[in-house]
Amino acid sequence: MTIILSPVGPPRPRPGGVREANAALVLAAIRREGPLSRAAIARRTSLSMATVSRQVSALAELGLVREVPELTWHGAIGRPRVPVDVDDSAIAACGVHIGVTTTTFGLADLRGRLLCSESVPTPRSGPEDALATIAGRARALLRRRPERTVVGLGLATGGRVDIAEGLVDHDRLGWRAVPARALLERATGLPVHLDGHVPAMATAEVLFGGGRAPRSLLYFYAREVVGVAIAFDGRPPRDPGRSGDVAHLPVGGDQRCRCGRTGCLEATVSEETVTRRAVEAGVIAEPDIVLLREADDAGDPVASRLLAERAQAIGRAVAMLRDVVDPDAVVLGGQAITDAPDYTDELLHSFAANTALPGGELPAITRFGPDVQAVAACTGVLGRLYDRPYALLGAGNP
Known part of the structure; x- marks a missing residue:
């Protein structure tokens, strides 16, 4: 080296x-x-x-x-x-x-x-x-x-x-x-x-x-935390080190957030929340996303419902952000998305049902x-x- x-x-x-x-x-x-x-x-x-x-x-x-x-x-x-x-x-x-x-x-x-x-x-x-x-x-x-x-x-x-x-x-x-x-x-x-x-x-x-970078790009991330960044004219985000705070974007639901409200995006879709709900439902013994995915693969209907609800909430959030920014392209990343390929269609259907802007391509999943x-x-x-x-x-x- x-x-x-x-x-x-x-x-x-x-x-x-x-x-x-x-x-x-x-x-x-x-x-x-x-x-x-x-x-x-x-x-x-x-x-x-x-x-x-x-x-x-x-x-x-x-x-x-x-x-x-x-x-x-x-x-x-x-x-x-x-x-x-x-x-x-x-x-x-x-x-x-x-x-x-x-x-x-x-x-x-x-x-x-x-x-x-x-x-x-x-x-x-x-x-x-x-x-x-x-x-x-x-x-x-x-x-x-x-x-x-x-x-x-x-x-x-x-x-x-x-x-x-x-x-x-x-x-x-x-x-x-x-x-x-x-x-x-x-x-x-x-x-x-x-x-x-x-x-x-x-x-x-x-x-x-x-490929060629789009004129404007909205990047959305979800795993344990959520975040968004916007790039224009094929250039990286112009304010490095900062990203939009979308943790408290209201997406519905009854999960209580650290801020005291319910239905905040991060509190709804984070791995911590999803695995805790799975433990409370008796699906898994400890809050581990790998265990939850294994339960889903084994056909557990509650595990499937929890992951589907998370995908739907992410789709609603991305639709709201897309309607505000109106970018040429949307890219989704983070293990809440990339590690749940069976729920990509659920996410995209939720996005399509909630976006109000006409036309445009569906969000793409990061190639990484x-x-x-x-x-x-x-x-x-x-x-x-x-x-x-x-x-x-x-x-x-x-």
Whole structure:
């Protein structure tokens, strides 16, 4: 494992300014449509051939892109144009998603593909001890892929994330103004990039979701907590670290929320609520979502009813949000959705029955499935790498 903290090798272009913006344009074109020749990159970015050539050389030196001569087409008149593609063979980003009950670790290449991942129960100790434990797990994960150059660690979590100060407030974990970035940087030696977990997931969809990013995207997440983020013009959410608070969106029902009301979205669809109801109904012996799914697979009608009611409530909530935002596309993520594929139709029928806007496509399920937390956490680093490669990699003056 190699960790980049300072400039190495010959001087490189200065971070920021026009050169950085041009580098981001070139990288974006190659990431979306590569392999591309330099001429094709110039057409797509409206940059000059000379600028594209300089940027490709600099990005190749950093290990971000590479030529793929085996894909050169020799049928055209003149000098063959060697395509350039993302070099996904060396650089990687580490990610940690801290959830209420589960903490997920991942290592991803430059295309957002997981190289390895694991999940453990979220430490219930104080925040400093918890983060020390998490840092140790992250270091152990990186030792499994020593051939990769790790350029940073992305931390994604719920609650309130202050990206500028590196602080996390998380009511469900009992964290108040926890200096998560400083603690993890000290423990891992890696630069740490914080983000709210739902904006990070929306960013993963924008960067790596496949196909061309829609003009506007509504991302909805549900597991132990719920959240929503909105991206416009193929760009990640513009206020990173924050996501809309939809926990208390009224979706009906008699479940009492921590706020004192009934029928709030999070209190209705969270794993904690659904499994507790299953225990009260005698379906399972302890509140464990795996046990509930097993009971459902075995044909227990109460288990099936509980999961169907959760899917219907999620569908109503997504319909309300879609009617407010009117996005071009809606993507759904989180294990309340991805781990319940038998109830996707129930969710979509509820959505269709409750949305008031005409037309539009039905919501799509995230392509990342149960890996969404790990991919999203890694995307905190990868998004910054694609946006400001020279700054993240510590490039020097030209």
